[in-house]
Amino acid sequence: MLLPFFQWIESLGFSASIDPSGYVTAAVNVMHLLALTVFVGALLVVDLRLLGRGMKQQPLAEVARDAQPWLIGGFLAMLSTGVPQILATPIKEYYSPHFWLKMEVILVALIFTFTVRRMIAQAGEGRVAPVWRKLVALVSIGMWTTVATAGRLIGLMS
Amino acid sequence: MTLLSWFEWVDAFPTSIAIRESIYGYPYLLTAHAVSMALFAGLIVMMDLRLLGFAYRRTPLSQVQQRLFPWQMSTMVLASLTGLVLLYGQPMRYYGKAFFWIKMALMVAAGVNALAFHRTTYRSVAAWDSDAVAPLGARVAGAFSLVLWAGVVAFGRLTAYNWFTYQ
Numbered sequence: 486m487l488l489p490f491f492q493w494i495e496s497l498g499f500s501a502s503i504d505p506s507g508y509v510t511a512a513v514n515v516m517h518l519l520a521l522t523v524f525v526g527a528l529l530v531v532d533l534r535l536l537g538r539g540m541k542q543q544p545l546a547e548v549a550r551d552a553q554p555w556l557i558g559g560f561l562a563m564l565s566t567g568v569p570q571i572l573a574t575p576i577k578e579y580y581s582p583h584f585w586l587k588m589e590v591i592l593v594a595l596i597f598t599f600t601v602r603r604m605i606a607q608a609g610e611g612r613v614a615p616v617w618r619k620l621v622a623l624v625s626i627g628m629w630t631t632v633a634t635a636g637r638l639i640g641l642m643s
Numbered sequence: 644m645t646l647l648s649w650f651e652w653v654d655a656f657p658t659s660i661a662i663r664e665s666i667y668g669y670p671y672l673l674t675a676h677a678v679s680m681a682l683f684a685g686l687i688v689m690m691d692l693r694l695l696g697f698a699y700r701r702t703p704l705s706q707v708q709q710r711l712f713p714w715q716m717s718t719m720v721l722a723s724l725t726g727l728v729l730l731y732g733q734p735m736r737y738y739g740k741a742f743f744w745i746k747m748a749l750m751v752a753a754g755v756n757a758l759a760f761h762r763t764t765y766r767s768v769a770a771w772d773s774d775a776v777a778p779l780g781a782r783v784a785g786a787f788s789l790v791l792w793a794g795v796v797a798f799g800r801l802t803a804y805n806w807f808t809y810q
Contacts, residue, residue: 507804511800511801511804514800515796515797515800515801518677518681518796518797518800519793519796519797521681521685522681522684522685522687522688522792522793522796523685523688524685525681525682525684525685526684526685526686526687526688526689527685527689528685529682529685529686529689529714530686530689530699530711533711533714538710538714539710539711539714540699540702540706540707540710540711541710542706542710543701543702543706547701547702548699548702551698551699551700551701551702552689552698552699554698555689555692555698630678633677633678633681634674634678637673637674637677637678638670638674641669641670641673641674642670
């Protein structure tokens with residue numbers, strides 16, 4: 486169903502026309518990884534705190550609020566370096582099962598992170614049983630690790 | 644023995660050849676390495692941002708340092724182990740790569756930077772622990788750490804390309 490769309494992107498000749506050497510593609514990929522480290526760091530600090538580890542002497546809501554701009558900023562940087570990579574190799578992405586797994590999990594993980602996880606992190610710690618916080622943290626780590634894993638595999642096994 | 648002969652020696656091990664010739668060995672090892680590296684570098688970056696006074700300013704610096712340290716170490720062990728197995732499987736491939744050696748040098752520099760900070764500025768942490776902006780020495784250490792580890796991530800990724808590969 487989406488194949489014509491991806492073929493249309495391919496027909497624009499995005500990568501071949503502007504980056505015959507491959508240097509720009511590599512630079513964008515490196516920036517995507519650097520954005521990933523910021524995002525993952527902001528994610529882990531809060532997930533560890535939800536697990537009752539990490540910076541546990543600070544209030545959970547405070548840690549979550551301090552991490553939030555880096556989480557959102559890291560995600561936006563990943564998005565802006567990720568979309569050009571799809572534009573550069575649309576047919577490769579279309580036929581990669583890892584690409585579709587990554588997109589599906591990103592969608593679910595985004596919704597989860599900015600609804601359930603956000604509410605649990607900002608609720609007073611007395612109002613939610615610790616087991617729910619731990620569950621949220623494990624789901625968060627599991628989903629975003631899946632995104633990273635699938636993302637790396639797009640380039641390795643197509 | 645030269646470094647090259649060490650690499651050639653490992654290269655001939657049957658287990659090294661087995662990893663090299665396995666279809667899924669390289670993609671899965673590299674993926675595990677990249678993901679564990681992201682976890683490790685992410686936790687390092689968060690501490691660097693606190694050192695620079697950009698993030699977690701309400702949290703005492705020693706708490707960020709001490710509370711994240713065990714997780715930084717455990718994820719570093721994961722990244723190191725997967726990295727060593729990758730190297731073990733293809734020693735001759737990495738031996739000829741300039742980017743690989745630059746990455747190694749940057750890691751050493753990042754380690755020296757962390758050690759130097761702990762031996763100097765961090766000794767007086769009690770006096771400025773809760774300051775939103777740490778002393779110059781701490782900010783410099785945070786900036787160096789950020790740049791050096793970004794370099795490690797960048798050159799690690801670039802090692803996968805064949806640019807600046809010799810012999």
